Amino acid sequence: MQLLESFSFGLFIWQIVLFIALLLLLKKFAWKPILDAVDEREKSIESALKGAEEAERRMQALQADNEAAKKEAMIERDAIMKEARDTRDDIISDAKTAASEEGVKMIAAAREEIDIQKKAAIADIKTQVASLSLDIAEKVVRQKLSADGSQKELIDTLLNESKLN
Amino acid sequence: MRLKNFAKALILTILTSPVFAASPSSDHSDSDHNKELHTEHHGEERAETAADRSEFIQHHLQDAHNFVVWDAMHWVIPMPVILIDDGLHMFSSARFGHHEHDTVESKGKHYKKHEGIVYRSDSSGKLIKTDGHHVKPLDLSITKNVMMIIITGLLMLLLFRSLGKSYAKNGGISKGVGRFMEPIVLYIRDEIAIPNIGEKKYRKYLPFLLTIFFFIWFLNLFGLTPLGVNVTGNIAVTAALAVLVFLLTNLTGTKDYWKHIFDPLGDAMPWIAKFWLYLILWPIEILGIFIKPFSLLIRLYANMLAGHTVLMSLIALMYVSATWSWLGDPLALILSFAISLIELLVALLQAYIFTMLAALYFGFASEEHEHHEEAHSH
Numbered sequence: 053m054q055l056l057e058s059f060s061f062g063l064f065i066w067q068i069v070l071f072i073a074l075l076l077l078l079k080k081f082a083w084k085p086i087l088d089a090v091d092e093r094e095k096s097i098e099s100a101l102k103g104a105e106e107a108e109r110r111m112q113a114l115q116a117d118n119e120a121a122k123k124e125a126m127i128e129r130d131a132i133m134k135e136a137r138d139t140r141d142d143i144i145s146d147a148k149t150a151a152s153e154e155g156v157k158m159i160a161a162a163r164e165e166i167d168i169q170k171k172a173a174i175a176d177i178k179t180q181v182a183s184l185s186l187d188i189a190e191k192v193v194r195q196k197l198s199a200d201g202s203q204k205e206l207i208d209t210l211l212n213e214s215k216l217n
Numbered sequence: 218m219r220l221k222n223f224a225k226a227l228i229l230t231i232l233t234s235p236v237f238a239a240s241p242s243s244d245h246s247d248s249d250h251n252k253e254l255h256t257e258h259h260g261e262e263r264a265e266t267a268a269d270r271s272e273f274i275q276h277h278l279q280d281a282h283n284f285v286v287w288d289a290m291h292w293v294i295p296m297p298v299i300l301i302d303d304g305l306h307m308f309s310s311a312r313f314g315h316h317e318h319d320t321v322e323s324k325g326k327h328y329k330k331h332e333g334i335v336y337r338s339d340s341s342g343k344l345i346k347t348d349g350h351h352v353k354p355l356d357l358s359i360t361k362n363v364m365m366i367i368i369t370g371l372l373m374l375l376l377f378r379s380l381g382k383s384y385a386k387n388g389g390i391s392k393g394v395g396r397f398m399e400p401i402v403l404y405i406r407d408e409i410a411i412p413n414i415g416e417k418k419y420r421k422y423l424p425f426l427l428t429i430f431f432f433i434w435f436l437n438l439f440g441l442t443p444l445g446v447n448v449t450g451n452i453a454v455t456a457a458l459a460v461l462v463f464l465l466t467n468l469t470g471t472k473d474y475w476k477h478i479f480d481p482l483g484d485a486m487p488w489i490a491k492f493w494l495y496l497i498l499w500p501i502e503i504l505g506i507f508i509k510p511f512s513l514l515i516r517l518y519a520n521m522l523a524g525h526t527v528l529m530s531l532i533a534l535m536y537v538s539a540t541w542s543w544l545g546d547p548l549a550l551i552l553s554f555a556i557s558l559i560e561l562l563v564a565l566l567q568a569y570i571f572t573m574l575a576a577l578y579f580g581f582a583s584e585e586h587e588h589h590e591e592a593h594s595h
Contacts, residue, residue, distance in 0.1 A: 058279070058332070058333070058334060059452060059453055059456075060280060060334075060356060060360075060451075060453045061355060061356075061453070062299075062355060062356040062357040062358060062360075063280060063360060063362055063363065063451065063453040063454060063457075064453040064454075064456060064457050065357065065457075066357065066363045066366065067366060067453065067454045067457035067458070068457045068460065068461065070363070070366050070367065070370060071366075071428075071429075071432065071457065071458065071461060072461070073370075074370040074373065074374070074428060074432065075424060075425060075428045077370075077374055078373060078374060078377055078424065078427070078428050079424040079428075081374065081377075081378045081381060082373075082374070082377030082378050082380065082381045083377070083381075083423065083424040083427055083428075084381075084424075085381030085382065085384065085385070086377065086380055086381045086384065086399075086402060087402075087406070087420075087423065089381070089384030089385070089389055089391075090384075090399075090402075090403065090406075092389060093384075093389040093390075096389065
């Protein structure tokens with residue numbers, strides 16, 4: 053009963069009134085700005101984190117792109133190099149074939165020329181031999197008229213003369 | 218006399234309101250104090266009886282109509298007494314006299330204090346009785362506790378308003394004293410409100426939870442100061458807080474909340490079987506609505522009152538025996554220091570428990586069916 057007797061309804065009413073007033077004032081002037089600011093800050097942190105993640109992701113994509121481009125360039129370079137090598141080889145082999153063909157042709161031409169010269173020489177010789185033979189024969193015939201010994205001598209002399217030619 | 222003037226100046230500067238401008242205690246001769254328990258400045262005077270000590274403790278745990286800043290120095294701030302008794306009666310608490318034994322006449326009615334409570338009396342100071350009960354006017358005085366509630370409220374407004382303003386000024390970062398409070402505000406939001414009430418509805422209850430947490434915590438801490446404040450250890454205060462929790466819980470209760478109370482079995486049973494069970498369940502559930510906030514009021518009240526009683530009893534140990542004082546005084550000092558540290562923890566703990574349980578009850582009140590199923594699936 054002591055507890056009930058000392059229960060102060062005045063204090064009870066004051067407490068209710070003052071607490072509700074405090075609650076409303078704090079809600080308007082403190083809790084709302086505080087919670088709003090904290091919410092906003094959390095949102096901005098979250099978005100900043102997301103942005104960083106996005107940037108990271110983009111950079112990785114970019115890096116992958118670069119890598120791919122690099123690889124492609126390498127392949128292309130290799131292809132170009134190979135092509136160049138092939139072209140070079142072709143040119144060399146072509147040149148070689150052309151050169152050898154030319155050589156063969158030159159050799160053939162030379163041979164032909166030699167043949168022609170040879171034939172001409174032989175013909176010349178033949179003509180000379182014929183004229184020589186005629187000369188010898190003429191001389192021999194002339195010697196026979198004088199002496200046998202002198203005939204023989206004459207022949208030898210003529211032969212030596214022809215040899216000298 | 219110089220000290221008294223200094224006290225006057227101090228009090229006047231602190232409390233500029235005209236209400237408090239009344240002069241502190243009037244002159245009293247030294248012999249007047251003998252009945253009071255002012256032995257602090259006379260160490261050898263240990264002659265009080267056990268009853269005196271008990272009264273001293275009780276007096277300090279009670280609400281008061283004036284604010285005793287320093288008993289021994291008679292630094293007493295009188296405060297307005299407001300009575301509603303067939304009209305409004307307002308007068309300074311100083312008129313009850315230094316020992317509060319004087320009879321006060323206001324608008325033809327007489328009032329006298331008895332054990333801290335204002336009663337109607339006759340002109341000679343005899344309490345009036347009708348039907349065997351003393352006549353008690355409704356006492357709406359600005360008592361010590363009301364004063365402390367106002368001071369705490371102003372302090373909270375100042376503190377949290379500056380915190381709220383500092384965000385805008387510093388681009389979303391708190392500055393100043395409020396910075397210390399921000400983690401606590403966030404703790405209440407993230408660890409008390411959201412887990413108990415749920416992501417969707419916590420925002421509605423959060424201002425109440427924050428206000429009640431800091432209100433109780435600050436008043437508990439004020440209770441540990443030597444001012445002898447015992448607001449949260451007053452049952453009228455805790456009852457008011459519990460009533461607010463009760464009203465908020467039941468006025469915001471969803472359909473599911475009431476269904477949980479009046480039809481917890483749902484479709485699990487045929488109507489006729491449920492009826493007999495509900496004859497037992499209904500009284501329990503309805504009682505539960507009231508018991509939940511009632512446990513809040515008793516827990517806070519009992520914890521704070523008990524803490525103060527233990528602390529003051531330990532301090533009172535020093536006055537028990539002059540012969541054993543060489544042992545009793547240091548022991549009382551050490552023990553009261555240890556209890557003070559525990560009380561510091563209890564001050565926070567009780568504020569936390571009150572807020573936590575209030576959040577839990579709000580969680581019941583705002584529960585919706587999908588929440589319920591979610592809880593079961595875990």
